[in-house]
């Protein structure tokens with residue numbers, strides 16, 4: 001499939017709060033074509049607009065992009081194009097806590113249709129591992145893979161559904177020369193099977209440069225060269241730029257267009273008509289490729305890596321007629337859900353849920369930290385309030401006890417998500433963009449996968465504090481106490497997810513506690529003048545899930561026909577639990593009512609998180 005673009009302009013607008021900063025034009029009416037069966041490279045000086053061009057071509061960024069994008073000379077349908085292409089980002093975003101083979105099998109579950117048997121999926125995965133030289137590390141956890149292996153794994157994951165178009169942003173960044181060359185040789189081999197592969201590279205070495213079939217050079221948002229590598233030097237000579245024989249042509253053109261002198265850029269842009277002209281050899285002669293060749297028995301011969309010559313059967317080449325696919329898809333499905341994803345929403349949910357549970361189970365350090373955190377805090381709070389629950393002279397301690405429990409759950413659950421979720425969002429962004437799954441199954445799996453651990457850890461804490469504080473051994477009271485704490489956990493988790501879905505870790509760790517502060521203020525407001533609180537304030541106070549939690553605990557601890565407390569000091573004003581209940585103006589309330597009120601923020605934060613994620617993923 002050939003990719004063409006005409007008059008492509010990208011204008012980056014400043015955020016709305018920086019109105020005085022004018023929009024910046026990064027791509028300036030560039031034109032070009034990347035052909036099927038070729039490894040194409042977008043190169044140029046730093047800041048030339050390479051990533052911006054790749055983002056625009058892949059559809060990763062469409063805001064501020066104008067111009068015409070075509071596939072096989074037809075205006076492209078963005079939804080269909082995304083189904084046929086994949087984008088491998090510069091930073092290797094790979095699921096942690098899983099082995100290489102597991103990551104690939106989960107990807108296969110998501111990317112291959114339900115009708116493909118697991119055995120067949122494993123065969124495909126093994127084949128790709130062989131082709132990419134990854135079979136030796138199939139049981140290695142992804143965190144322990146080398147940079148080059150991670151890069152190859154990123155490519156391997158996208159090859160599972162065999163897309164005909166692959167975009168890669170800086171595939172060699174962070175790799176040494178040998179690994180970079182190997183990676184490009186691999187891409188070249190894959191491209192020569194019929195795929196369209198386009199990558200950006202800042203400044204390739206002479207060896208790497210020769211591996212490209214087609215280069216597209218950008219400078220200051222203009223196209224200064226487009227064509228084959230061996231046509232570059234003769235082309236430069238035509239505009240009076242003579243590359244010395246011993247010089248790497250890639251270095252030469254970058255240096256010639258990197259300075260303040262606009263003359264060279266203007267000359268070259270005019271000579272290429274800003275990308276409208278392309279310098280191609282009449283015949284593409286791939287047989288001269290010294291590195292990744294196809295043998296007569298259909299094997300792909302890759303160069304030696306660490307002394308091992310890797311041979312493998314060729315991956316099947318996708319032969320797709322764009323118009324046919326488009327017509328068939330619309331005819332068959334008529335809606336976007338099926339066109340976009342090879343598996344059903346239910347099977348996406350099951351696979352994602354299994355993957356999340358396995359990752360959670362494998363994260364032993366994380367689980368241990370949470371376990372000991374809940375255990376130690378439960379014991380500590382239990383010791384501080386040891387047997388105080390029955391003491392009628394300890395009113396303030398009773399209040400601190402209820403407040404402390406709610407605060408513990410709020411901070412624990414919200415901050416974990418504020419700190420952990422941004423990294424997950426990055427992974428989600430890559431997988432979602434490459435059409436592995438839709439947001440709904442992911443979101444449902446995300447929510448449900450965390451439920452067992454939250455219930456388990458919260459129960460450890462509440463069991464210790466409840467029984468150590470000396471509260472009555474009544475099943476209903478204990479159950480309500482646990483449920484209220486649990487609902488606060490889920491509401492706080494929702495809040496943490498909401499913050500984590502919008503902000504990065506640095507900003508989120510400031511915003512998280514800032515969001516808790518008003519809820520906390522409303523939670524402790526008016527304890528000593530509960531009957532004089534104005535009605536408007538009473539309504540506002542109900543918006544704090546922390547207050548609902550505290551009041552829920554107060555009613556659970558002192559309500560439900562609690563017997564009078566003990567009093568060793570002769571006179572205890574709050575000996576009768578009904579007086580506490582009346583004093584705090586909750587005598588007409590029931591724990592069930594507070595439970596219902598807690599469900600509202602729990603659902604609201606989840607809805608807001610879903611909406612924030614959708615906004616973020618869809619640009």
Ligand SMILES: Nc1ncnc2c1ncn2[C@@H]1O[C@H](COP(=O)(O)OP(=O)(O)OP(=O)(O)O)[C@@H](O)[C@H]1O
Pocket residue numbers: 012013024026044045046047048049050051052053202
């Ligand atoms: N959203 C944006 N707002 C303002 N300027 C932007 C925005 N995106 C990119 N730019 C600017 O556009 C120019 C091109 O950016 P781009 O990332 O495409 O360059 P590049 O060629 O990939 O550079 P490098 O090789 O250093 O990664 C840079 O000067 C960059 O600062």
